[in-house]
Structures are given as C-alpha cells and as structure tokens.
Amino acid sequence: MRCPRTFYRRDPVTVARHLLGQRLVHVVDGQRRAGIILETEAYLGHDDQAAHTYQSRRTARTQTVFKDGGTAYVYLNYGIHHMLNIVVDRVDQPQAVLLRAVEPTEGLDAMRADRPKAKNNRGLCSGPGKLGAAFAIQRHHDGADLMESPTLFIEQTQPKALEPAKIVACPRIGVDYAGPWAAKPLRFVIRGHPGVSVKPPAP
DNA sequence: CCCGTGATTTAT
C-alpha cells in the first residue's frame, strides 16, 4: 500500500523520520526495484541556507519543490548524479526530503547492471548518487506524483514512525557552506545500520 | 588527497 498524500503533507523533519523503514519502489521495464529507506535529510525551504529554496527562491530548477507533498524532485548534481528528493508539506511550502540510502531488497541484478562499480550489495544504494543510479532515476522523473505514477512510489511498511531510540539525528552531509544550518541535526539514519552513506558521529 | 562532469545560478 502506498503512502497516502497526507503522509507527505507534514513538516520535513516529521516526514524524513517517518520515511525511515518504508519501501522505495521503481518499476523499470516491468521489473520492480525496491529497497528499505535507511537515511534521509530534511531541507526546510525559506529559512534553510542549505536548501535550493533558501529565501523561497523560485527558479526553473526549484519550481518542483513548490508543488504538493508527494511529488518527486530530481536534479543532476556534479554533472553526474541524479538526486531523488520527495517534496513535502503543502503547495507553495518549498520543503523536501533527500533520500540518501536504502537497503536493496528487489531487483538486485538490475541494480548491479546499472552500478557496475559496486563491489557488493551493500554498496549498491549507500549514498544519494548511488541510489539514483541503482534505481535508474533520471531527470524526467522530476515532478512525478508518487500517488499517481504507475512506476515510482513509496510503500508503507509500517503505520507509525520508528521509535525514537532507533533513529539517529545528526548534521547533514556536504552542506558545510550553509553557515549555522550546516550543524543542525536534519539528517536521520536507522541506528546501527551498516548500509548508510556515512557513519553518523559517535554519541 | 584529488578530480571528472554539466546543469544551474550568479556575476559582469
């Protein structure tokens, strides 16, 4: 069962936490690729210096982030990597959650074919760029509606968020330029899971 | 450590 619209129409921190443990699915050429979400980052729109929508900047790229919760926001990073984000909150509230790692569960062979450099299954989706490649995410997915798309969606594996003790909150990766926002605990990982992009700092 | 890669944004 897909996460409903109301799941996404909440603040980014709540959605980022609740996405942990849910299942990302992309059907490619009739074959399912799927994995359990292990790592997310919240981007808070207007005030967040690390967000593309800082000060609610509305550009050709960021217009997608102003859409309704449950919309995919995909952009190309460093000329190579397709980043998959989920727009959250309401229309005109430009906030999003970046998916940074999943534990692959279905379509492993197809993922390996698209990630020839991965040495093992654990390295297939342990980073936002790796995840994009393993799931064959491309720019044309930008703006896709996760409720309506026949091929790209998130399945709810559990009605409630993981209990707080199973979630580690820590600073986001790769946003050192963002001043005071660089240190805020807006990255969320499943505690102790080996499949994340960067091991969170020790408590 | 260092660098490829190209869309997007910002500066002239």
Next chain:
DNA sequence: TAAATCACGGGG
C-alpha cells in the same frame, strides 16, 4: 556571455 558553484563518488 563568462565564471563559479555544487544534497557526490571513485580512484590514488
């Protein structure tokens, strides 16, 4: 028009 920037990953 040109330059700088960048939610990264792979190889030394």
